[in-house]
Amino acid sequence: MSGLAVRIDIADAVREAQAAFEAFGVDRFPRAVQFALTGVAIEAVNQFRAEIPHIWHSPNKATRDALRYTVDRDFLNRVATVGDAKASVFVQDLQSIWLKYSFGDGPQTRPGGDVGVEAYFADQTNVAIPVGSNLRKTGLGKPAASGKVPARDARRIAAMAAAGYDRNTAGGTKGSGSWGVFEIKAGDTSRQHGFYTGPGIYARPPRVVAAVGRKRVAKAIKAGRMAAPTTTFARRNGQSVTVPKVVNADVPRMLFLRTPKAEYKPVASPSWDRAMQRAADTMADRLAAELADRLDHLGLR
Known part of the structure; x- marks a missing residue:
């Protein structure tokens, strides 16, 4: 050395x-x-x-x-x-x-792409810093006690991020969906608000039926205080269709913070x-x- x-x-x-x-x-x-x-x-x-x-x-x-x-x-x-x-x-x-x-x-300044988990992602110009609590919460990764993300988890998340944003609405009325992954890059203003705190790799929450996904609503339905929420829309032929309302089961969570460099x-x-x-x-x-x-x-x- x-x-x-x-x-x-x-x-x-x-x-x-x-x-x-x-x-x-x-x-x-x-x-x-x-x-x-x-x-x-x-x-x-x-x-x-x-x-x-x-x-x-x-x-x-x-x-x-x-x-x-x-x-x-x-x-x-x-x-x-x-x-x-x-x-x-x-x-x-x-x-x-x-x-x-x-x-x-x-x-000591560490530039992007020099060493680290970013080797698995397409963009190696920025450092990728894992957010262990969110990786575990979403089930998308199981960081070691040292904070290191297993290679198999990093590869899977990188592949999901490369595939792009997916709303995961298909089959959403049948129950829990699954977490998705997408990336917000520097200068991307479309999602620089709310739960999005800057450039990084994010997990998109699953979509579930409101009557199941929201405890308050589910409790009220069980007690008979309200009916299951529904959403109505019109087909192209003008037919009106009513389906159970679908909501996010959680909030978007940052999996990896993206930054041009890191200091140690x-x-x-x-x-x-x-x-x-x-x-x-x-x-x-x-x-x-x-x-x-x-x-x-x-x-x-």
């Missing part, structure tokens, strides 16, 4: 350990530094992994396993100078696609810095352990 800095200061620990190694005539100090630095990298990864559940809500396995380190055992025996010592800590390429917005020195706080950066520093603080002890090990090996203790 590019642009992810590791800022640790181990110079003092290295200088002090080098003096001790030289005082006892112990060689292979560069190897000791390399071994200790590798331990610091492993410790940093473990420290950050422990923080992950506190950074993101319900992180999935891919996010929990995003951070890795590199251990080069061959280089451990080849390192010739202290300046050659190195250790790598990195975020894997796949996870960096979405985690990169959690790192940085300030707000770099919520992972503080934990990243803490993990790196805590790991760096172990460098002196690791070098001391290496010195003790070498002394034991040489029989000088």
